[in-house]
Amino acid sequence: MKILAIGRNYVEHIRELNNEKPSEPVIFTKPDTAILRKNNPFYYPDFSKNIHYEVELVIKINQKGKKIREQFAHKYYDEIGIGIDFTARDLQQTAKEKGLPWELAKGFDGSAPISDFQDISNFKNLKDLNFSLLIDGEIRQKGNTGHMLFPFDHIISYTSNFFTLKKGDLIFTGTPAGVGPVKIGQKLEAYIEDEKLLECEIK
Ligand code: MG
Numbered sequence: 001m002k003i004l005a006i007g008r009n010y011v012e013h014i015r016e017l018n019n020e021k022p023s024e025p026v027i028f029t030k031p032d033t034a035i036l037r038k039n040n041p042f043y044y045p046d047f048s049k050n051i052h053y054e055v056e057l058v059i060k061i062n063q064k065g066k067k068i069r070e071q072f073a074h075k076y077y078d079e080i081g082i083g084i085d086f087t088a089r090d091l092q093q094t095a096k097e098k099g100l101p102w103e104l105a106k107g108f109d110g111s112a113p114i115s116d117f118q119d120i121s122n123f124k125n126l127k128d129l130n131f132s133l134l135i136d137g138e139i140r141q142k143g144n145t146g147h148m149l150f151p152f153d154h155i156i157s158y159t160s161n162f163f164t165l166k167k168g169d170l171i172f173t174g175t176p177a178g179v180g181p182v183k184i185g186q187k188l189e190a191y192i193e194d195e196k197l198l199e200c201e202i203k
Contacts, residue, residue, distance in 0.1 A: 001032055001166065001168040001169050001170065002029060002031075002032070002163070002166075002169050002170075003029060003030040003031070003032065003034060003035070003112055003169070003170045003171075003172065004027060004028075004029055004159050004163065004169065004170070004171045004172070005027070005028050005029065005030060005056075005085055005106070005171070005172035005174075006025045006026065006027060006150065006155055006171070006172065006173050006174040007025075007026035007027075007028060007174065008020075008021070008022050008025075008026045008149070008174065009025065009148050009149050009150055009155075009173060009174025009175075010143065010147055010148060010149070010174055010175065010176040010177065011147065011149065012147075012176060012177035013174070013175055013176055013177045013178075013179065015177070016177050016178075016179065017179075021149070022149070024150075024158060025149075025150045025154070025155055025158050025159070027158075027159060027162070028101075028102050028103070028106055028107075029103075029107065030106060030107040030111060030112050030172075031107055033109055034107055034108065034109065034110065034111045034112040035112050035113075035114060036110050036112065036113040036114070036200065037113075037114060039113075039198065039199045039200060040113070040200075041200065041201040041202070041203040042086065042110050042113060042182075042200050042201070042202050042203065043110060043203050044182075044184050044202060044203070045088070045108060045109075045110075047088070047091070047104075047108075048088035048089075048090055048091055049090055050088065050089045050090040050181055051086055051087070051088055051089070051181065051182050052086070052087045052088075052089045052179050052180060052181055052182070053084055053086065053133060053135070053140070053141075053179060053180065053181075053182050053188060054084060054085040054086070054087055054141075054175035054179050055082065055083075055084055055131065055132070055133035055141045055143070055175060055176075055190050056082070056083055056084070056085050056172045056173055056174055056175050057080055057081075057082055057083075057129070057131055057143075057145065057172075057173045057192070058080060058081045058082060058083040058114055058115075058117075058170050058171065058172050058173065059077045059080055059152055059155070059156070059170070059171040059173060060077060060079045060080065060081065060117050060168070060169075060170055061076055061077055061156075061165045061166065061167060061168065061169040061170070061171070062076060062077055062078050062079070062167055063075075063076060063167055064164065064165065064166050064167060065156075065160055065164070065165045066160055066164045066165070067160055067161055068156055068157050068160040068165070069157060070153050070154055070156075070157040071153075073152070073153035073154075073156040073157050074152075074153055076156055076165060077120070077152070077156070078119060078120055078121075079117035079118060079119055079120065080117065080118060080120055080123075080126075080192075081114055081115040081116060081117040081118060081197065081198075082114070082115045082131055082190045082191070082192055082197050082198050083112055083113055083114040083115065083170075083172055083190075083198070084112070084113045084133075084188065084190065084198070084200060085106070085111070085112065085172050085175060086108075086110070086111040086112070086113070086182075087105055087106055087111070087179075088104070088105045088106075088108065089105070089181070091104050091105035092105035092106070112170075112172070113198060113200045114170065114198070115190065115197035115198035116197065118192070118197070123192070123193070126145060126152065127145055127146055127151065128144065128145065128146050129144065129145040129192065129193070130142070130143070130144050130192070130193050131143050131144075131145075131190070131191060131192045131193075132190070132191045133178075133188060133189070133190050133191075134188070134189045134190075134191070135182070135186050135187070135188055135189075136186055136187055137189075140178050140180065141175065141176055141177070141178035141179070142176065142178070143175070143176030144176075147176065148173065148174065149174075150174075152173065155171060155173060156171070159171065182202045183202060184202050184203060185201075185202060186201070186202045187199065187200070187201050187202075188200045188201075188202070
């Protein structure tokens with residue numbers, strides 16, 4: 001399986017990092033070794049001094065597809081979850097300045113904690129879905145899918161022009177405003193609506 005991820009999908013987050021608003025989704029990938037499941041802890045890596053949290057909704061692809069038209073994209077997922085796109089912001093800043101790729105900043109071991117996946121029929125309206133991140137009980141990020149520049153179906157259609165999507169592939173769909181650094185000892189909790197689906201301790 002592969003993990004695709006979308007950068008710059010929420011306007012307020014684009015502003016906070018002084019990035020340009022893209023005309024098509026910004027795509028990067030993480031290897032499968034990035035995944036952390038079952039609320040396992042995240043071990044702060046020694047190559048970064050500025051690991052940031054980014055809470056994101058995650059789509060799980062349910063069948064193979066290529067060049068999927070947007071109007072049919074909804075047939076390619078029936079489960080979503082929540083995850084954290086841990087980012088070594090210091091490495092990413094250096095890469096951005098030099099025009100280099102982001103893999104080391106985004107794809108390192110443990111950089112993709114994910115929850116169990118939920119059937120989308122559990123949610124009233126995927127186009128108006130709230131999600132949030134708490135750190136040590138304090139709210140840090142709040143998102144709503146209504147504020148995405150590129151909604152789920154556009155992301156699936158667009159990415160499938162470049163990558164054949166396969167059953168089990170995951171797509172991180174971008175983070176809302178409020179990103180920031182994590183510290184050893186903190187506990188992160190991620191929610192979709194009022195349900196806590198993911199916990200992650202920083203060790
Ligand atoms: Mg992200």
